[in-house]
Amino acid sequence: MRAARLPVVTVVATAAALTAVTGCTQKSEADDDRTIQVTAADSTCETSVASVPAGHVTLKIENKGSKATEVEILFPDDRIVSEKENIGPGTKYTLTAEVKAGDYEIACLPGMKGHGIRQKLSVTGEAAAARDPRLDKAVAAYRAYAETQADETLPKAEAFAAAVKAGDVEAAKKAYALSRIGWERTEPVAESFGDIDPKVDVREDGLETGQKWTGWHRLEKALWHDGRIGAEEKALADQLVTDLKDWQSRVGTAEITPTSMANGAKELLDEVATGKVTGEEERYSHTDLVDFKANVEGAQKSYELLKPVAQENDKALTAELDAQFAELNALLDHYRADSGSYVFTSYDKVGDADRKKLSDAVNALAEPLSKLAAAVVVK
Missing domain, CATH: 1.20.1420.20 (M75 peptidase, HXXE motif)
Structure with a gap:
């Protein structure tokens, strides 16, 4: 059972304005190009990058808010590529997903309701390795x-x-x-x-x-x-x-x-x-x-x-x-x-x-x- 998706006001930052709007963290040299740091809070959703190559990606999620949250990778039509629900306050979770080239959004849902706070994600190129x-x-x-x-x-x-x-x-x-x-x-x-x-x-x-x-x-x-x-x-x-x-x-x-x-x-x-x-x-x-x-x-x-x-x-x-x-x-x-x-x-x-x-x-x-x-x- 999941929360409903009714029309609500959402926060969506463009790739160009990602850091200015969300105060998102910059990608560190230690991170590879398939890792996205996602910092969720009660009113913000910060992502470390706005673009990744196609294939397997890893979301390193941390909930710094006071409510349980849900983090999703979404297609533009709101279909879910992958998600993790019930990430408790002060906890971390690693989510591995597979994405093809295209435009997506990463959403954080404080309280696990509504459309959440969203960031644009662009996936480019082809997967590096063929699937088994x-x-x-x-x-x-x-x-x-x-x-x-x-x-x-x-x-x-x-x-x-x-x-x-x-x-x-x-x-x-x-x-x-x-x-x-x-x-x-x-x-x-x-x-x-x-x-x-x-x-x-x-x-x-x-x-x-x-x-x-x-x-x-x-x-x-x-x-x-x-x-x-x-x-x-x-x-x-x-x-x-x-x-x-x-x-x-x-x-x-x-x-x-x-x-x-x-x-x-x-x-x-x-x-x-x-x-x-x-x-x-x-x-x-x-x-x-x-x-x-x-x-x-x-x-x-x-x-x-x-x-x-x-x-x-x-x-x-x-x-x-x-x-x-x-x-x-x-x-x-x-x-x-x-x-x-x-x-x-x-x-x-x-x-x-x-x-x-x-x-x-x-x-x-x-x-x-x-x-x-x-x-x-x-x-």
Whole structure:
């Protein structure tokens, strides 16, 4: 789940005026030409360069503000090339991405809302090295996976919507979590479009000023908190299906690279850490563990596709990732009704000590997973 992108006033500096407008830092001689220092604060977003050569780039991000922030590389039409959410105050993060020649923007989103504060980025020339054919194969396989997940989600979402429109609260409750699995497995791809996620997966506390609340969580509240289905909810069920069909039609056109797959896997673990483990994502239905499992499956799919190259470049890293994925999956299995099912313990029945174990396992996996993007960069 990401914040909405509504029309707001943004700060965009031209390349010529970059230093004057933002007070951005100058590139040091120690930096290579593929590294961008990004300093985020509550009202500024400073970048060290306005142009980089095509290929792999590294964003060295530091949040000097008082709010958690998000940093994105964006196409001019707001599609996301790569991103890192939930960068806490006083923390640093390294983001590896792959960019082709063209015009982009780097955005910092203090509080992780709105269009953010933006800087122009020009990418020139051609990538220095050809991509490993195994990575092209991984990208093609992941694209097919994302399309399959969207295709399989639609009938489940339609069944959920049909139950809502029939006024059958219990049937709608049973269909709710299952309708979300494919979305949760591939959420970074949906988020890359910028406008779909806020329509279908925003929580009430994530709404922008003036944004109408639509999507799964609006209906979740009606079903579990309000215990009723009215005309508005029936209309919202139809809207959910319409928006998911839009996602389905666009998912095949998403910009996918090996590094975006790796970064997306890490983002799925971050989604678990900030929403599922805390119980905030499914605060009414308490079906968080279904989302949790789907996020882990999606992250593992990206990893498994990238593993042949990552293992060659960093065998110790892949050994650690194998072990941590196995440990987290085994822990989740304790809460499953039976092997292979998506019936999990209601999360409000999971005590603090067990939540801590889940959180620790997520963090243990997230740390090595944050290194996967660098491990698939051509050496």
